[in-house]
Amino acid sequence: xxxxxxxxxxxxxxxxxxxxxxxxxxxxxxxxxxxxxxxxxxxxxxxxxxxxxxxxxxxxxxxxxxxxxxxxxxxxxxxxxxxxxxxxxxxxxxxxxxxxxxxxxxxxxxxxxxxxxxxxxxxxxxxxxxxxxxxxxxxxxxxxxxxxxxxxxxxxxxxxxxxxxxxxxxxxxxxxxxxxxxxxxxxxxxxxxxxxxxxxxxxxxxxxxxxxxxxxxxxxxxxxxxxxxxxxxxxxxxxxxxxxxxxxxxxxxxxxxxxxxxxxxxxxxxxxxxxxxxxxxxxxxxxxxxxxxxxxxxxxxxxxxxxxxxxxxxxxxxxxxxxxxxxxxxxxxxxxxxxxxxxxxxxxxxxxxxxxxxxxxxxxxxxxxxxxxxxxxxxxxxxxxxxxxxxxxxxxxxxxxxxxxxxxxxxxxxxxxxxxxxxxxxxxxxxxxxxxxxxxxxxxxxxxxxxxxxxxxxxxxxxxxxxxxxxxxxxxxxxxxxxxxxxxxxxxxxxxxxxxxxxxxxxxxxxxxxxxxxxxxxxxxxxxxxxxxxxxxxxxxxxxxxxxxxxxxxxxxxxxxxxxxxxxxxxxxxxxxxxxxxxxxxxx
Amino acid sequence: xxxxxxxxxxxxxxxxxxxxxxxxxxxxxxxxxxxxxxxxxxxxxxxxxxxxxxxxxxxxxxxxxxxxxxxxxxxxxxxxxxxxxxxxxxxxxxxxxxxxxxxxxxxxxxxxxxxxxxxxxxxxxxxxxxxxxxxxxxxxxxxxxxxxxxxxxxxxxxxxxxxxxxxxxxxxxxxxxxxxxx
Numbered sequence: 162x163x164x165x166x167x168x169x170x171x172x173x174x175x176x177x178x179x180x181x182x183x184x185x186x187x188x189x190x191x192x193x194x195x196x197x198x199x200x201x202x203x204x205x206x207x208x209x210x211x212x213x214x215x216x217x218x219x220x221x222x223x224x225x226x227x228x229x230x231x232x233x234x235x236x237x238x239x240x241x242x243x244x245x246x247x248x249x250x251x252x253x254x255x256x257x258x259x260x261x262x263x264x265x266x267x268x269x270x271x272x273x274x275x276x277x278x279x280x281x282x283x284x285x286x287x288x289x290x291x292x293x294x295x296x297x298x299x300x301x302x303x304x305x306x307x308x309x310x311x312x313x314x315x316x317x318x319x320x321x322x323x324x325x326x327x328x329x330x331x332x333x334x335x336x337x338x339x340x341x342x343x344x345x346x347x348x349x350x351x352x353x354x355x356x357x358x359x360x361x362x363x364x365x366x367x368x369x370x371x372x373x374x375x376x377x378x379x380x381x382x383x384x385x386x387x388x389x390x391x392x393x394x395x396x397x398x399x400x401x402x403x404x405x406x407x408x409x410x411x412x413x414x415x416x417x418x419x420x421x422x423x424x425x426x427x428x429x430x431x432x433x434x435x436x437x438x439x440x441x442x443x444x445x446x447x448x449x450x451x452x453x454x455x456x457x458x459x460x461x462x463x464x465x466x467x468x469x470x471x472x473x474x475x476x477x478x479x480x481x482x483x484x485x486x487x488x489x490x491x492x493x494x495x496x497x498x499x500x501x502x503x504x505x506x507x508x509x510x511x512x513x514x515x516x517x518x519x520x521x522x523x524x525x526x527x528x529x530x531x532x533x534x535x536x537x538x539x540x541x542x543x544x545x546x547x548x549x550x551x552x553x554x555x556x557x558x559x560x561x562x563x564x565x566x567x568x569x570x571x572x573x574x575x576x577x578x579x580x581x582x583x584x585x586x587x588x589x590x591x592x593x594x595x596x597x598x599x600x601x602x603x604x605x606x607x608x609x610x611x612x613x614x615x616x617x618x619x620x621x622x623x624x625x626x627x628x629x630x631x632x633x634x635x636x637x638x639x640x641x642x643x644x645x646x647x648x649x650x651x652x653x654x655x656x657x658x659x660x661x662x663x664x665x666x667x668x669x670x671x672x673x674x675x676x677x678x679x680x681x682x683x684x685x686x687x688x689x690x691x692x693x694x695x696x697x698x699x700x701x702x703x704x705x706x707x708x709x710x711x712x713x714x715x716x717x718x719x720x721x722x723x724x725x726x727x728x729x730x731x732x733x734x735x736x737x738x739x740x741x742x743x744x745x746x747x748x749x
Numbered sequence: 750x751x752x753x754x755x756x757x758x759x760x761x762x763x764x765x766x767x768x769x770x771x772x773x774x775x776x777x778x779x780x781x782x783x784x785x786x787x788x789x790x791x792x793x794x795x796x797x798x799x800x801x802x803x804x805x806x807x808x809x810x811x812x813x814x815x816x817x818x819x820x821x822x823x824x825x826x827x828x829x830x831x832x833x834x835x836x837x838x839x840x841x842x843x844x845x846x847x848x849x850x851x852x853x854x855x856x857x858x859x860x861x862x863x864x865x866x867x868x869x870x871x872x873x874x875x876x877x878x879x880x881x882x883x884x885x886x887x888x889x890x891x892x893x894x895x896x897x898x899x900x901x902x903x904x905x906x907x908x909x910x911x912x913x914x915x916x917x918x919x920x921x922x923x924x925x926x927x928x929x930x931x
Contacts, residue, residue, distance in 0.1 A: 285784060286791045290835040293779070310835060452758050470829035473822060654754045723759045 165331040168297045168323060169194040172261065173202040175304040178337040181205060181232050183223060183601055185216040189236025190276055191263030194328035208601060208630060211622040213240050215594035217247020218620070221256045222598030225581045226556055228381055230257040230311050231598065237263045238276030241322075242283065246588060249287040251318040253585025254404060255379055257311040258318035260288075261304075266326040267295050280322045291320040297330035305337050315468040316379055349467070351484040356492050358480055359439070362461055364501065364508065366437035368515045369397045372420065375404030375584075376442015376466060376486050378577045384408070384487035385577045388441065391490050394497060396505050396512060398519055400428035402443045403569055403584045411573030417519065418528070421449040422720050423566040426527035426729055427519050429718075432457055433726035434518070440464045442486045445475040446585070455725035465489050527718040527731055528570045537687050539564060539639045539710040543571040543611065546637060549694050556599045556608045558582065560592040560616030563645035563716045568611040590619030593636060597623055600632040607635070607698060614640040614667055614707075624677040627703040635697055636705045638670060641712045649715045654722075670707035679703035764820030768797070768845040770852060770922045771827060772930070776836035777803045777811040784834055785813055794819060794827055798854070798897070798919030810838065814921050816845075816897075841930040849925050855918045856900045861888045862911030870910035874903065 166174065172195050176184070185208045188196045199207055210216040213235045220231025235244050241262045251258045265274040281291045290310050292303045300323070307319045363369060371392060377384045385408040392399050392415055399409055400420040409416055418425035420432055432438065438460045443449070445464075450456045453475065462478040464471070465486060472481040482489055497504050530540045543564075557572060558581040559565040565582055574580050581599060583591035592610040600608040610617070617638055627634050647662040674681030680702050684693040690708070697704050717732035775781045782801055789796050797816040804812045817827065824842065831840045843850045860870040867889045871879055877893035877900075884890075893903065897920060904915045924930060 281780060282783070285780070285787055289833075447758055450758075454762065468833070470826060470833055472829075474826055477822070650756060722755050722757065 163333045166334045167194065167198070167331050168300050168328040169198040170201070171297070171300050171332070171334055172304065172323070172328075173198055173205060174334050175301050175337065176205055176232065177202065179230075179305070179308045181230075183208065184232040184234050185210055185219045185223070185598065186234035187211075187213050187216060187236065187240060189238075189240050189263065191237035191265055191325050192234060192240075192261075192323075192328075193263075194325065195234065195261070195263070195323075207234075208597075208626065210594065210597075210626050212620065213243035214246050214590070215597070215620055215623040215626065217244045217258065217260070218250070218588075218591050218594035219598035219601070219623070219626075220258050220260075221247060221251050221254075221591075222558060222581050222595030223602045224251075224256050224258060224598075225378075225595075226578050226599040227602045228379075228578060230259050230308060230316075232259045232261070234261045235263070236276065237265055237280065238278045240276075241278060241280040245283060245287060246586075248284055248318045248320065250583050250586040250588045250591060252287045252289070254583065255316050255375060256318065257316035259304075259307050259311050260284075260318060260320040262320060262322045263328070264293065264322045264324040267324045268326070270324065280320070284320050287318070288320050289317040291322065293322045293324075294327055295324065297327050297332045300327065300332075301334055301337070315376075315466075315471075349484045349488055351482045351489060351492075353492075353496075355480065355482045356489070356496050359463055359482065359493060360496055360500065362437055362463065362480065363395060363397075363439075363497075364504070366461075367511050368431075368435045368460075369395070369437040369439065369512065370417075370431050370435040371397055371399040371439050371441060372402075372432065372443055373399060373405045373408060373441045374402040374443025377405055377408035378442075380442065380467075380486035382577060384442075384485075384490065387487055387490040387494060391494055394494060394505055396509055397439075398431055398516070400424070400432065402446070402449060403582060405443065406569060407574030407580045408577045410575045412575065417523075419569050420726075421446075422451070423570065423716055423718065424720075425570075426525045426718055426731065427522035429720065429726040429729055430522045431519055435460045438462045440466070440478070441490070442466060444468075444471045447475070448584075450476060451720045452723055452725045457726070525731065527729070530714070530717075530732055532687075533711065534687060536711045537684065537690060537708060539641070539714055540567050540571055541687065542637075542639060542684075542690060542708050542710060543567050545690050546609070546611070546694055547572045549691065550607060550609070550698060553607045553698075555579065556581070556596075556603060556606055558592040558595040558599060558608070558610045560610070560612045561587045561589045562613045562616060562647075563641075563649065563714075564611055564613040564616075564639040566646075566716045567639070572611070589613075589616035591616075593617055593620050593634075594623045594626075596634040596636070597627055597632055600627070600634050601630070604632075608633075609635045609637050612636055612638045613645060614638050614642065614670070615644045615664060618668075621673070624674070624679060624703060624705065628678045632703060633701050634703050635700075636703075637697070638705065638707050639710045640667075640670070640707055641710050641714070642667060643712060645714075646716070652715065670705050674703075674705035677703075677705075679705065681705050681707070683707040683709065685709045764822060766818050766820060767824065768816065768818050769824050770843045770845060770850070770920060771815045771817060771831070772841040772843070772922055773813040773815070773831055774838040774840075775811050775813060775834075776838070777809045778836060781811065781836045782813070784836065785815075785831065788830055788834065789815070789817070789827070792826070792830065794823060800919035800921050814919060816920050839930070843922060843924075850922055851925060852896060852920050852922050853894050854897055854900055854920045855892065855894050856903070857882070857916040858891045858893070858904070858907055858912055859888060859914040860891065860907060860911045861913050866910045870907050870912070873906055873910065877903070
């Protein structure tokens with residue numbers, strides 16, 4: 162008779178079979194049998210967080226920086242509900258997570274037992290799928306299926322809820338062998354005809370643009386390489402969403418910068434005026450499109466996405482291609498090379514006028530700001546941070562708000578998986594625990610969380626995790642004492658009624674760092690910024706860097722609400738000039 | 750129009766609403782109906798009626814029939830979102846006007862009154878295959894199968910014949926002819 166294993170052992174055997182090396186978690190009554198087995202599985206390292214939300218975001222950081230699923234292990238009731246924000250975040254940004262939760266014993270389910278909650282009910286809308294395992298016989302099958310669902314097609318979070326009695330029950334275990342067939346839920350069935358149609362549109366276009374998103378990153382490093390080849394081959398301009406940054410080099414001349422609400426003037430205008438838009442792995446999010454009715458009115462639209470439900474969800478497209486980005490681009494490049502070997506040359510003439518127009522938009526220099534010698538401008542701080550770290554293979558996470566947009570505008574990424582930010586859900590407090598997860602995955606790399614003081618306080622407790630495991634993450638806080646983006650909207654739309662957006666009592670971040678047992682630093686003047694940043698980089702311990710920045714600065718350019726792409730609001734410099742010429746604040 | 754004060758865009762033009770019957774084949778497992786219904790409520794889709802039961806005990810398959818309304822774009826989204834659910838095997842979509850598809854709902858009417866009223870009620874139901882499931886001196890329980898609209902009319906018309914209680918199912922659907930939906 163084959164050896165019998167307890168449910169708890171089976172959990173770890175499954176994780177081993179799935180090559181999981183790292184889990185983030187927090188113990189509690191309903192997962193104690195699983196925690197008891199941890200000591201017997203040396204290949205799996207557990208990181209103890211300080212809050213289950215932190216475990217979720219750390220797992221996200223791990224997943225996004227490696228391309229492998231992140232795993233978290235939490236207890237029933239509050240453990241599960243605390244993880245919900247991170248699961249929803251992962252769902253919105255398509256991050257593969259496997260969340261294992263403990264549950265009260267099966268005979269107590271439904272009795273309002275201690276630390277019981279309807280975990281699968283609560284997490285149903287924020288996971289790709291979830292399971293309540295009521296029989297140990299189903300356990301290994303379910304966990305392996307969970308990994309499959311999380312990582313195939315459009316990635317996302319899944320949850321496996323295991324009652325405590327199932328963790329004790331014993332059964333046999335058969336080793337997992339991965340299957341090729343994926344239950345018909347992956348969609349890589351684009352046809353040759355669609356690729357031909359795409360190439361036809363490309364060769365006809367005189368004002369084309371690539372609009373790329375997180376799907377390129379999720380498709381793996383090969384997709385980014387192929388994207389570079391395709392952009393080079395065609396000579397087309399390219400813009401990227403917040404999530405797609407890094408899949409194409411940020412300092413390349415063909416790159417127009419990020420698009421969307423706080424995207425560059427050239428990217429948004431090019432999106433509005435183009436005659437061919439090729440969306441690769443992006444989802445026409447409302448922060449990107451602005452007013453849908455006036456979104457890029459004169460263009461043919463191509464949408465390459467692995468998720469069929471992304472097609473025609475927000476914007477109707479002319480040519481949908483459902484498939485994995487790397488496969489589609491690869492096939493496109495192959496066909497172009499075969500059918501039109503001189504594509505770039507013959508096309509250069511055709512789109513040269515388009516490029517001239519783009520250069521004109523570019524010369525507006527929309528990420529510009531008025532620098533100061535008195536106070537540190539937040540944009541300047543990010544620029545310096547970029548200049549001083551660009552020669553290292555730096556990983557950047559962010560919180561959510563103005564600092565996030567400034568980071569996206571001024572920090573240039575050249576590789577995928579280097580930029581981890583909460584885009585879809587916009588979760589304040591994401592960056593610090595995500596940095597923990599990134600540093601766990603890349604112990605010898607520089608990991609920086611570009612933060613705002615309000616966001617970072619939401620998950621500050623995870624500094625304790627960083628200290629415990631000697632994870633030298635750098636928390637670079639742009640401290641303006643305001644919830645900056647809230648204040649900006651109140652200034653622009655609510656007559657400067659700064660209702661509750663000022664934090665009147667902030668901790669002393671330097672002392673806070675010391676209390677956590679890490680290093681605290683503070684910069685108050687522009688002239689000391691470089692030295693302090695270098696000191697931060699050279700510190701081999703976790704650092705909280707309190708960078709006191711201009712309190713009034715707003716994030717520009719921006720597309721005001723309800724406006725199309727070509728009606729961007731530019732920064733104060735341009736607004737002043739416009740006032741002089743009496744043209745008003747908006748550029749049409 | 751005043752200046753928008755929202756960080757979100759204002760709603761665009763609304764398309765025309767159509768009524769569709771969506772048929773979903775799912776694994777008959779715990780929570781599967783909640784997943785399907787939760788998808789509808791979570792994404793703001795309508796459910797006009799719902800019928801669900803296991804149709805293949807061997808393969809453990811249930812068939813869910815949902816009547817819904819929405820713009821063509823919304824109907825398309827409903828189908829694509831449903832197909833993404835792990836326990837969903839296939840999704841069929843029929844327009845209510847579709848001549849190739851049979852739609853039926855069942856209703857039970859309890860009529861209380863003297864024999865003349867009861868007979869009148871039964872006669873009124875004549876077109877819809879009435880079956881008397883229960884009778885007493887004072888009452889009938891009549892079963893009919895018909896379209897939603899027809900049952901709506903009947904439940905109004907029978908009031909004058911002593912109708913005191915109505916129970917009805919959601920619509921079920923099947924294609925005409927020898928073909929089945931694959």
